[in-house]
Amino acid sequence: MTADGNEGLDRRRFMIASVATVGAAGLMATTANAQAQSGQDGSATASEQGTVYTGDVVEGKQVISSLDIEDLEPGKKHSFYFKGVQMPTGQTWYVSVMVAKGATPGKRLGLISGVHGDEMSPVHTIQSVMNQLDPTAMSGTVMAVFDISRPALEGMTRRWPSSGRGIDLIDINRLFPGNEQAPEAAMRHAGLVFNRLLRANLDYGIDFHTAATGMDMTAFHLARMDLPDVRAMAELYPIEQIFDNKAEPGLLANALIDAGIPAFTPEIGRPRVFDHEMIDLFVEGTMNVIKHHGILPGQIGRTGRDSNVFIADGMFPVITTHGGFIELLVQLNETVEAGQKVAIQRNTFGEVMAEYTAARGGKVGARRTDATAEPGTPIVFMIFDSASAVGGDVVVE
Numbered sequence: 001m002t003a004d005g006n007e008g009l010d011r012r013r014f015m016i017a018s019v020a021t022v023g024a025a026g027l028m029a030t031t032a033n034a035q036a037q038s039g040q041d042g043s044a045t046a047s048e049q050g051t052v053y054t055g056d057v058v059e060g061k062q063v064i065s066s067l068d069i070e071d072l073e074p075g076k077k078h079s080f081y082f083k084g085v086q087m088p089t090g091q092t093w094y095v096s097v098m099v100a101k102g103a104t105p106g107k108r109l110g111l112i113s114g115v116h117g118d119e120m121s122p123v124h125t126i127q128s129v130m131n132q133l134d135p136t137a138m139s140g141t142v143m144a145v146f147d148i149s150r151p152a153l154e155g156m157t158r159r160w161p162s163s164g165r166g167i168d169l170i171d172i173n174r175l176f177p178g179n180e181q182a183p184e185a186a187m188r189h190a191g192l193v194f195n196r197l198l199r200a201n202l203d204y205g206i207d208f209h210t211a212a213t214g215m216d217m218t219a220f221h222l223a224r225m226d227l228p229d230v231r232a233m234a235e236l237y238p239i240e241q242i243f244d245n246k247a248e249p250g251l252l253a254n255a256l257i258d259a260g261i262p263a264f265t266p267e268i269g270r271p272r273v274f275d276h277e278m279i280d281l282f283v284e285g286t287m288n289v290i291k292h293h294g295i296l297p298g299q300i301g302r303t304g305r306d307s308n309v310f311i312a313d314g315m316f317p318v319i320t321t322h323g324g325f326i327e328l329l330v331q332l333n334e335t336v337e338a339g340q341k342v343a344i345q346r347n348t349f350g351e352v353m354a355e356y357t358a359a360r361g362g363k364v365g366a367r368r369t370d371a372t373a374e375p376g377t378p379i380v381f382m383i384f385d386s387a388s389a390v391g392g393d394v395v396v397e
């Protein structure tokens, strides 16, 4: 999940910003040198460069360092490894890319997973959609990028392990659109992926996620419902909840929106596993989006109208004040009244250390799955619609 309100992340962003500022002057000489050697301007887009084949083939897939889907043969599926940032050993993190290019031109939709490395259902969702596509019957393009944060996926971790000062975990979904010339690998990687793979090739984008490790979630979108193109896509999913929110800057979906590409962030339940029941809902919704954009003909399936999706404009976490074992008293998607007890926390002797109540009414959007929690851990995320009865009763703050 993306709206985690973790203060540690804010501190980390500040540190990255400081380092970038301090280091900028010293970096100019080496950066200019690198540009002269490579002949690449950091701001070059894929459309300016065209598709660049490095000449390498890895596991039978051609390696590219830039993609322009205009260059690809129509009516076919194409698979590549995209050359991302270098590893500490000087080898390269490759990102898996598949393009289903229709027989005739049309809208271009991007399906993205692996921005967080412990979120597996998104990978399977996109694989399932790509499997169903017949490019000879398509007008337009669907591009899949499966594993943006490769080192995080290899470790089944949310964050990118940077080795600069000993392992430092960086949330790449706070770094977009990235910066190819940044002094830090994850930021560079974000810039390479954004500039050379995504930006010039998409009309619409969907960046699939799940809850973070230790949490479970409903079938959920984080989506800017004030943007008509986003709203139209988000409502095509037969899911439980939509949180209408701008979230934080640096999210991939927000960077795409800033680049003129309507985008949103589905959250497909639990991390680390394939949740097939929930995957099916998101495959159906994504196929609806593909039909909605005229990329494939066919009937629209079940949508948010069928699932009676709850659209919320507010969210608040219930955060532990103590450490200890957590017993949750509410289920996912349950409607909770203001003041209702949502969790009890006990110490090792079984003595009650704390009881937690909802500060206002709403529905449960996410809840903790780990049985323990230290002080300051969000154990329940509640969402509410300020204009409706659900969550309408504001209590004492």
Ligand SMILES: [Zn+2]
Binding pocket: 001, 002, 115, 116, 119, 209, 210, 211
């Ligand atoms: Zn995520």
